[in-house]
Amino acid sequence: MNRILLAAVLSTALIGVGATPATAHGRDDDVRFATYNLSLNRPAQGLLREHLANPDVDDVYRRQAHNVAEVIQRAHPDVVLINEFDYDPVAAKLFADNYLAVSQNGAPAQRYPYRFVAPSNTGISSGFDLNNNGVIDTTPGDQAYGDDSYGFGVFPGQYGMVVYSKYPIDVHAARTFQLFKWKDMPGNAMPTDYYSPEEQAVLRLSSKSHWDVPVKVRGRTVHFLVSHPTPPTFDGPEDRNGRRNHDEIRFWADYISPQKSRYIYDDKGRRGGLKPGATFVIAGDQNADPFDGDSYQNAVRQLTDNPLINAHTFPTSAGAVEASALQGGANLTHQGDPRFDTADFADGAPGNLHADYVLPRAGTKIVGSGVFWPVQADPLFRLTGVFGTEWSAVNGFPTSDHRLVWADLALHRH
Structure with missing residues (x-):
């Protein structure tokens, strides 16, 4: 639908439902799965661990960590994927112990006894000139090094991932696909006129990684399929990042x-x-909108139009509708419904987008869902804000330019 919103629609959004559920899950067999790109990446290796180990220091880094922890606490997911968390198992434990398990501004503390973390392709040198600037940059710390890495990052593991769970994770059965080569995907979209034969032979598909994390929920296994495809931008006419984003999404399909x-x-x-009939939930910042933005060949529709996936309804928020109307710009020309937006991007281009997803297997009942995006009149608006406010942290927001997305799934006991 067109994003030119009538005043009546905006008025409805302003008095709409809150950003997150105020109560616990509706039924005993409901399980809340979530994804959140919380931008806890840091500019130097080891800095995230330092910040999370000293939560009482008052600076923009710790304030952001406290804020994103509060968002998670107010959404209280049972299982959550965190995107843009620098790879560091110690830091992952520190965030759980020093932030999530400690009440933030009166929000209920959340304890996650189980977590999964594994290496990321970000910031790992490829040894090749992947940005074709004539120089192979193998010294961590700058943009050129990131461009020549298997996945963009100025040091190994920047922009990594972590999964937290209140239910046991079968770590021994977990599968990671960090090393899977792009060339080994049949019919892949790799721009072979851009990459040399030697580069094509070594390029990895995942810009971070793809994980199959088996979660044991009341006698049944739920495969939490998580990833964070590269943004389909920051490239040239060859569209190497757009094509890679497409195939990273295709991997789960x-x-x-x-x-x-x-x-x-x-x-x-x-x-x-996966084995036929296995229960799964696909989650992550896919960096792709079904209708708008710069994705290659409507990449995310490989999931949202997939008959094996329940994508009949998407989580919504009133805050996204309000932001689209107030910010204008590219938002006014979008074709997608702003209720489904999950990311607050530059209004000139691409505008706000539906980029983050929690997608269960077809036949799995979604009994509730939402996006943590409060309207400005909501006291919790301080946790999302707008770019450049006094609440700004390192990335221009008090938390992140993405919003936490959750879905309650009816998973009956086996």
């Missing part, structure tokens, strides 16, 4: 289909995808 997943291999050499 193939993985959940036994007929298409035979080519897949994990980091331990095990081949194939």
Whole structure:
């Protein structure tokens, strides 16, 4: 739908439902899955651990960490994927212990006894000139090094991921696909006229990684399929990042289909995808909107239009509708419904987008969902804000330019 909103629509949004549920889940067998790109990446290796180890220091870094922890506490997911958390198992524990398990501004403390973290391709030198500037940059710390890495990052592990869970994680059965090579995906979209044959031979598909994290929920296994594809921007006419984003998203579409997943291999050499009938939830910042933005060939529709996935309804927020109307710019020309937006981007281009998803298997009932995006009249607006406010942290927001997205799934006991 067109984003030119009538005043009556905006008025409804201003008095609409709150940003997050105020009560616990509706039924005993509901499980809340969430994804949150919380921008806890830091500009230097080890800095995140330092910040999380000393929560009482008052600076913009710690304030951001307290704020994103409060967002998670107010949404109280049972299982949550965190995007843009620098790879560091110690830092992952510190965030759980020093922030999530400690009440922030009266929000209920959240304890996650289980977590999963693994290496990321970000900031790992490829040894090749992947940005074609004539120089192979192998010294961490700058943009050029990031461009020549397997995934963009100015040091190894920047912009990594972590999964927190209140339910046990079967770590031994978890699968990671950090090393899977792009060339090994049949019919891939790699721009072979841009990359040399030597580069094509080594390039990895995942800009961070793809993980299959088995969560044990009341006698059944739920495969939490998580990733964070590269933004389909910051490239040239070859659209190397847009094409990679497309295939990173395609990976899960193939993985959940036994007929298409035979080519897949994990980091331990095990081949194939999910077994037929397995329960799964796909989650992450996909960096792709079904209708707007710069994605290659409507990349995320490989998931949202997939008959194996329940994508009949998406989480919504009143704050996204309000932001679209008030910010204007590119938002006014978008085709997608602003209720579904999950990211507050530059209003000149691309505007706010639907970029973050929690997508269960078809047949799994979604009994509730939402996006943590409060309207300005909501006291919790201080946790999201707008770019450049006095609440700004290192990235221009008090938390992140993305919003936490959650879905309550009816998972009956097996």
